[in-house]
Amino acid sequence: MLPNNSFPVSTMRVVTQSVVPRDITDEFTSAASKLKTGQLVKDDYFTLFEAVGALEIMDSKMDSGYLGPGENHAQALDDDYDVTRELSPEEVLGIMDGLLCHEMAWHMGHPLSQTLFTSLYLDKLLWPVPKSLDEATFSRGRAASNDKEAPIVHLVLRAYCLALLKCCDFVHARVATEYYFEEEDFVTQLYNRSLLSQFEPEPFYDLLHQAIYWVDEQKDKLDEKVLQAIKTRLLFRRDFLKGMEQDIEVSETRSKEPFLACLPQLDDMARSTTLGAQVPDSFSWKIQRKLASTVPPRPMVNINFDDALAHLRRLCQDAIDIQEVIGYRGPYNFKVTVWTLLSRKPQPSVYIRSLVQSMIVNNMTILGAVPVKQFLYDELAELVLPSSILLQANMDDIEVPSDPRFQIAKQMDAFVQRFSQPFVDTFRSSCLNRCRIRRTAEDLDEQLRTLSKEPPLMLANGDATYSYPLSSWAYHQKLVQFRLILQLGFELSIYAPEELPGMYWYLSHICSTHLGHIDRIRTFTVATAKRNLPDVAAKKRDALERHAALQKSLKLLERLTTQIVAIDAFAISLHALYVLLARHRVLPTASAPQAYSSDRLRYELRMKPFLSITLPELVPYDEYRREAVLEGDSDEIVLERATKAISEARKAWEATLANGAFIRDSDGEESPAPAIEEDWKRDIKDTKRACIGASIAIGTVKEALEKRTPKEPTDEAANSPSVNLRPSLEVIQILLIIGSVLSYNMNAGASYTLLGMTERMCMVLGLHVETSGFSRATQAARRRVWWAMAFQNSHFSLAYDRPSITMINQPEIPYDPKSMPGHRGYFETLCRLIQVVLDMLRGLMFTHHSHLRYHEIREYKQRIERIIAEAAPHLKSRERCATLGEHIERTELRLHSSYFISLMCRVSLDPDTPMDEQRREVVREDCLTNLINTIEAFIELHSINSHASRTWISLQRTIASAFLLVANNNDQLHPQTWDLIEKLEAALSDHVHDDKSSDHNSKTDTAKHLASSLHALREVSAAFRARKTRHRVVPKVVPSLQNTSPATSFASPSSTLGSGVPAYSSSQSVSPDGHIDNILNQVSDVMLFPSMSSGNA
Incomplete structure (x- = not known):
C-alpha cells in the first residue's frame, strides 16, 4: 500500500516471446475431480480484506459516486429541474x-x-x-x-x-x-x-x-x-x-x-x-x-x-x-382476534403489525390494561387451573415463609418469570411476516420446555392428583407451536412434492398427540367438577363460581378438540391421497435421481429444529418412512382411509364453524369483533371448500384405479395353501386357543406344558424382538400374537409363581395407526397393563426381592392409572358404551386392572413384611378396594353376558380375590362383602348348573371345581350369618361401586368407600395370625388354583 502523498510510476511492460501458452484444462479437471461433492476450498491467505478489495471501485454498476467521462461534480449531483417553477x-x-x-x-x-x-x-x-x-x-x-x-x-x-x-x-x-x-x-x-x-x-x-x-x-x-x-x-x-x-x-x-x-x-x-x-x-x-x-x-x-x-x-x-383487538375478553378470544386479523391475505402492512405489537404488550401490560402476570394466570385458568387456589392474587400479600400460601406464591412467581416472556412472544410473533413466524415458532418451541420436576398437587383430603397443570399447559403450548410450524410449512410451500405425504402424516401424528393431551387435561377437569358437585347442590357461592369456571374450561377443551380433530382428519385424507399419487408416479419430484439428497437427509433437515426437544419425542426415520408411505396397505385400504377421513374432516369443520370464533358468556351475546369474526368464518368456509376439492380429487383417483385393467385370475390349485406343521402365526394362535380351553377345564399342567411349547415357537419366529423386512400388516399380526401369548403366560407367572421368558424381552405394542392417548383400544390397553406386570416381575427377578417396596407399588399403581386414563372413553365409563362388545371390554379391563393393583398391594396384608404402619394402611386400603373392584367387575360382566364371564383367567382371579377379601374382612367392609359374596354365589351357581345335571360325577371338570368353590363360598356365607346374629351387626349403608370406573376408583380409594371409613384392621379377619399362606390353607374344600399335574385335577 502506498502512502497518501505517493503516486504510482508507470513502468514499461516487457513482453517475452519465449513464453509459450500451456493448456491446463485437463490438469484442473483432474484436480477438481479429487474433491468431494460440497467440499469448500479456502485459501488461508485470501482474507476478508482481500475479498472486499476485489470489489471493483469506480465501476458505474458498483459505485454510485462514480463520475463518468466528461461528467463534473455539479452535473453528477444536481438536476436541472427547478422546484420553484410554477406548476399547473x-x-x-x-x-x-x-x-x-x-x-x-x-x-x-x-x-x-x-x-x-x-x-x-x-x-x-x-x-x-x-x-x-x-x-x-x-x-x-x-x-x-x-x-x-x-x-x-x-x-x-x-x-x-x-x-x-x-x-x-x-x-x-x-x-x-x-x-x-x-x-x-x-x-x-x-x-x-x-x-x-x-x-x-x-x-x-x-x-x-x-x-x-x-x-x-x-x-x-x-x-x-x-x-x-x-x-x-x-x-x-x-x-x-x-x-x-x-x-x-x-x-x-x-x-x-x-x-x-x-x-x-x-x-x-x-x-x-x-x-x-x-x-x-x-x-x-x-x-x-x-x-x-x-x-x-x-x-x-x-x-x-x-x-x-x-x-x-x-x-x-x-x-x-384493529379496534376489535383492543377489548380484552380472555386469552383465547384475544389470540383468535390477533391471529385472524394478522392472517389476512394479503398480510396487513408492517405499520399495522407494529401497532398490534405495541398493543399486545406495552409497559408490561396487555392492551394497556391487563398485567402480564394476570394475563398468564387467565390463560392457566381457562385451560388447566379453573378456579384454582394457585391463581389467587391475595397470596402475594402473605410474607410469612412458613405459610403454605407464601410457598405457593413463590412457586407461581418463579413459573411466571420463566414462562411469561415466551408466552407473550407467541402473540407478538404473529405480527411478523409468515416466514419469520415459522422461524420464531421454532425458537419458542425450544423455550417452552415442560417442567420436569413439578410435584403433584395435594387434595384437601390428603390424596395426590397427578394432573401436573403447569407441565400440561407448557406441553400444550409446545404442541401448538409444533403444529403451527408444520402448517406454515404447507402455506409457504417449503416442502418438496415428494415430502408432502410424510409431512401430512407428521401433522396428523402431532394432532393425535395433542388430542390425547387435551383428553388428559379434560379427565382431571371432569374429576374436579365431580368433587365440586356436592357443594353446588348445597348452593354454596364459591362452589357455584367454581362450577361456572369449570364449565367454561370444559367448553374450551371441547372447542380445541373439535378444531384439532378437523385438522387431523384433513391431514389424514391428504396423506392418503398423496400416497396414492406417489405410488402411481403422478406426484412430481423436485429432486433429480443424481441429486445430492435422499429421503433420510430431507427428513433430518425438516426435523433439525426439534432435535433438542424431548417432548413430543422425535419419530425415528424408519418408523416415519413406514407410516409416510403406508407400507403394507393396499390401494383399496389407502383409498378407503382417505374417503373416511375427508368425510370426517368435513363434519369436523362444520362443527368448528357452528361453535363460532369466540367463547361467549351467553348464547345471546353479540359478537365482540364482527369484522374479524367474519374473516374467521370466511377462512373456515375456504377450508371446507378445500375439503370438497380434496374429496373430488379422491373420487377422481378412485375412478382411475377402477378403470385399470384387472389382473387375470391365478390358478387356484397352484396357489392354494398346503398344510404346514412348522411354526407359524396360525399354528401359534391355534395352540393358544387350545391352551385356554385346557385351562378352563382345570387341566393347568397340560396347559402350562403346551404354553411352554408355544412360547418356544414364538422365540423361533422371532416374535419377541422387532424384526425389519415385514410389511406393516404382517408386523402388526406378529405383535398381536406375541402379546396374546404374553397375556396367558403372565397369568401363570402371577398365579403359580412360575418363571416367564416373556419378561426378558418384548416387541412393541401393536397400536392401531389411528390410536392416540385418550382413545386407546381394549387390546392396546390390556397389552400396556401386561407390560407393567412384566416390568414388575423383571424388577423382582433382577433385585432378588421377595416383594415390592412402597415406592415401587406407588409407581406401578400410577402407571396403571395413567394407562386407564388414556384408554378409549367406552373403556372408562358405562355411559359411553354403545354396544354389548364395548360393555364386555370395559368390565374385563376393570377386572384385570383392579386385580393387578391388588396383587401389587398384597404385601401389606402380611404382618411380617417390614413396612411403616402408615404406609401399610394406605397400601392395604388400595389392596382391599381393588379386590372389591375385581369382584364387582366380574359380577357386572356376568350380568351383561353370562358366556363372557366363563373365561378361565377372569374366573380364577375373581375367586382368588373373593377369598382373599373374606380373609381380610372387617366390620366396616362387612355389609359390602356380604352383598358381593351373595352375588358371586349366584354367578358361580349359574356356571355350575349350566349343564342342567344334578349328578356330580356327570359334571365337567370345570363345573366340579366351580362347585367346590361355590360350596366354600356358601360356608363363608353361613359363617357371616352366624357372626351377624351373634354380634347383632347392623349393616351400614355403603356406596355401591357398580358404576365406578377404574379411572376414578384408582385416583382416590377413600372416595370409593367414603371418607368416614377408618383404616382396615387385621384383628377382624378370619385368620388367627393374618398370614396369606394360612388364610388360603383354611379354605379346605376349594382349590383356588387348578392342579399343576399333567392329568386332570
Missing part, C-alpha cells in the same frame, strides 16, 4: 399521486432512497435539516414571496409534502420501536435525514387548512374537477395524519373516524387520477449519490397507482378493524 393544477395533482405511490412503496418494504427520497421536492424540504417549519420550503429565504407568486406550489404542494413527511415520521417511529426484520418487512434507514420528527403536528394541520381554503377560493378561476381532486387529496392527507397521530393512544380514544373518513376519499382519488399530468423530472435517482455514495446504485421503485390505492385501502381498513 394537473401537474400538482400528478406529483401528489406520484408521491403517494412512492409512500406506499416504502410501506411495502422498499428503502426511502428508492422511493420518497427520489423526489426533488422532498429533498429541498429536508436538506439542509430545517430548524423551524418555516425553513422547510422549496426555496430557502424566499418562502413568503414565492407563496404569492405560485401558491399552488409553495402553499398547496408544500402543505401536502410536509403532511406526508409527518405521516411517514409517525410510521417510522412506531415500526422502529417494535420487533421487525430489516429489508424483509421494512427499511428504517433515513440516510442522515430527519422526517420532521422535531415538530409538533399542529402546524401541519394549519398548513393543510390554509391550502384547502386557497383551493376553495379558486373554484371560479381554475378547472373545478382538478381543484376538487386536489382538495380530496388534501382532505385525505389531513385525516390520514390524524389517524397516524393516534398511534398507540387508539387503545384509549377508541376513535375510528380518521380512517373511516379516508375510505370514501380513496374512491374519489381513484376516479380522478386520470386528471393529473405526470412530472417524471421531479423524481431523480441521482439523489442517491448524496444519500450514500459507497453502495451500488439502485433503480427507482415505481408502483401502479391502483396498487398503491389498494394497499392504502387495506391499511385503513385494518386500522379500523
Whole structure:
C-alpha cells in the first residue's frame, strides 16, 4: 500500500516471446475431480480484506459516486429541474399521486432512497435539516414571496409534502420501536435525514387548512374537477395524519373516524387520477449519490397507482378493524382476534403489525390494561387451573415463609418469570411476516420446555392428583407451536412434492398427540367438577363460581378438540391421497435421481429444529418412512382411509364453524369483533371448500384405479395353501386357543406344558424382538400374537409363581395407526397393563426381592392409572358404551386392572413384611378396594353376558380375590362383602348348573371345581350369618361401586368407600395370625388354583 502523498510510476511492460501458452484444462479437471461433492476450498491467505478489495471501485454498476467521462461534480449531483417553477393544477395533482405511490412503496418494504427520497421536492424540504417549519420550503429565504407568486406550489404542494413527511415520521417511529426484520418487512434507514420528527403536528394541520381554503377560493378561476381532486387529496392527507397521530393512544380514544373518513376519499382519488399530468423530472435517482455514495446504485421503485390505492385501502381498513383487538375478553378470544386479523391475505402492512405489537404488550401490560402476570394466570385458568387456589392474587400479600400460601406464591412467581416472556412472544410473533413466524415458532418451541420436576398437587383430603397443570399447559403450548410450524410449512410451500405425504402424516401424528393431551387435561377437569358437585347442590357461592369456571374450561377443551380433530382428519385424507399419487408416479419430484439428497437427509433437515426437544419425542426415520408411505396397505385400504377421513374432516369443520370464533358468556351475546369474526368464518368456509376439492380429487383417483385393467385370475390349485406343521402365526394362535380351553377345564399342567411349547415357537419366529423386512400388516399380526401369548403366560407367572421368558424381552405394542392417548383400544390397553406386570416381575427377578417396596407399588399403581386414563372413553365409563362388545371390554379391563393393583398391594396384608404402619394402611386400603373392584367387575360382566364371564383367567382371579377379601374382612367392609359374596354365589351357581345335571360325577371338570368353590363360598356365607346374629351387626349403608370406573376408583380409594371409613384392621379377619399362606390353607374344600399335574385335577 502506498502512502497518501505517493503516486504510482508507470513502468514499461516487457513482453517475452519465449513464453509459450500451456493448456491446463485437463490438469484442473483432474484436480477438481479429487474433491468431494460440497467440499469448500479456502485459501488461508485470501482474507476478508482481500475479498472486499476485489470489489471493483469506480465501476458505474458498483459505485454510485462514480463520475463518468466528461461528467463534473455539479452535473453528477444536481438536476436541472427547478422546484420553484410554477406548476399547473394537473401537474400538482400528478406529483401528489406520484408521491403517494412512492409512500406506499416504502410501506411495502422498499428503502426511502428508492422511493420518497427520489423526489426533488422532498429533498429541498429536508436538506439542509430545517430548524423551524418555516425553513422547510422549496426555496430557502424566499418562502413568503414565492407563496404569492405560485401558491399552488409553495402553499398547496408544500402543505401536502410536509403532511406526508409527518405521516411517514409517525410510521417510522412506531415500526422502529417494535420487533421487525430489516429489508424483509421494512427499511428504517433515513440516510442522515430527519422526517420532521422535531415538530409538533399542529402546524401541519394549519398548513393543510390554509391550502384547502386557497383551493376553495379558486373554484371560479381554475378547472373545478382538478381543484376538487386536489382538495380530496388534501382532505385525505389531513385525516390520514390524524389517524397516524393516534398511534398507540387508539387503545384509549377508541376513535375510528380518521380512517373511516379516508375510505370514501380513496374512491374519489381513484376516479380522478386520470386528471393529473405526470412530472417524471421531479423524481431523480441521482439523489442517491448524496444519500450514500459507497453502495451500488439502485433503480427507482415505481408502483401502479391502483396498487398503491389498494394497499392504502387495506391499511385503513385494518386500522379500523384493529379496534376489535383492543377489548380484552380472555386469552383465547384475544389470540383468535390477533391471529385472524394478522392472517389476512394479503398480510396487513408492517405499520399495522407494529401497532398490534405495541398493543399486545406495552409497559408490561396487555392492551394497556391487563398485567402480564394476570394475563398468564387467565390463560392457566381457562385451560388447566379453573378456579384454582394457585391463581389467587391475595397470596402475594402473605410474607410469612412458613405459610403454605407464601410457598405457593413463590412457586407461581418463579413459573411466571420463566414462562411469561415466551408466552407473550407467541402473540407478538404473529405480527411478523409468515416466514419469520415459522422461524420464531421454532425458537419458542425450544423455550417452552415442560417442567420436569413439578410435584403433584395435594387434595384437601390428603390424596395426590397427578394432573401436573403447569407441565400440561407448557406441553400444550409446545404442541401448538409444533403444529403451527408444520402448517406454515404447507402455506409457504417449503416442502418438496415428494415430502408432502410424510409431512401430512407428521401433522396428523402431532394432532393425535395433542388430542390425547387435551383428553388428559379434560379427565382431571371432569374429576374436579365431580368433587365440586356436592357443594353446588348445597348452593354454596364459591362452589357455584367454581362450577361456572369449570364449565367454561370444559367448553374450551371441547372447542380445541373439535378444531384439532378437523385438522387431523384433513391431514389424514391428504396423506392418503398423496400416497396414492406417489405410488402411481403422478406426484412430481423436485429432486433429480443424481441429486445430492435422499429421503433420510430431507427428513433430518425438516426435523433439525426439534432435535433438542424431548417432548413430543422425535419419530425415528424408519418408523416415519413406514407410516409416510403406508407400507403394507393396499390401494383399496389407502383409498378407503382417505374417503373416511375427508368425510370426517368435513363434519369436523362444520362443527368448528357452528361453535363460532369466540367463547361467549351467553348464547345471546353479540359478537365482540364482527369484522374479524367474519374473516374467521370466511377462512373456515375456504377450508371446507378445500375439503370438497380434496374429496373430488379422491373420487377422481378412485375412478382411475377402477378403470385399470384387472389382473387375470391365478390358478387356484397352484396357489392354494398346503398344510404346514412348522411354526407359524396360525399354528401359534391355534395352540393358544387350545391352551385356554385346557385351562378352563382345570387341566393347568397340560396347559402350562403346551404354553411352554408355544412360547418356544414364538422365540423361533422371532416374535419377541422387532424384526425389519415385514410389511406393516404382517408386523402388526406378529405383535398381536406375541402379546396374546404374553397375556396367558403372565397369568401363570402371577398365579403359580412360575418363571416367564416373556419378561426378558418384548416387541412393541401393536397400536392401531389411528390410536392416540385418550382413545386407546381394549387390546392396546390390556397389552400396556401386561407390560407393567412384566416390568414388575423383571424388577423382582433382577433385585432378588421377595416383594415390592412402597415406592415401587406407588409407581406401578400410577402407571396403571395413567394407562386407564388414556384408554378409549367406552373403556372408562358405562355411559359411553354403545354396544354389548364395548360393555364386555370395559368390565374385563376393570377386572384385570383392579386385580393387578391388588396383587401389587398384597404385601401389606402380611404382618411380617417390614413396612411403616402408615404406609401399610394406605397400601392395604388400595389392596382391599381393588379386590372389591375385581369382584364387582366380574359380577357386572356376568350380568351383561353370562358366556363372557366363563373365561378361565377372569374366573380364577375373581375367586382368588373373593377369598382373599373374606380373609381380610372387617366390620366396616362387612355389609359390602356380604352383598358381593351373595352375588358371586349366584354367578358361580349359574356356571355350575349350566349343564342342567344334578349328578356330580356327570359334571365337567370345570363345573366340579366351580362347585367346590361355590360350596366354600356358601360356608363363608353361613359363617357371616352366624357372626351377624351373634354380634347383632347392623349393616351400614355403603356406596355401591357398580358404576365406578377404574379411572376414578384408582385416583382416590377413600372416595370409593367414603371418607368416614377408618383404616382396615387385621384383628377382624378370619385368620388367627393374618398370614396369606394360612388364610388360603383354611379354605379346605376349594382349590383356588387348578392342579399343576399333567392329568386332570
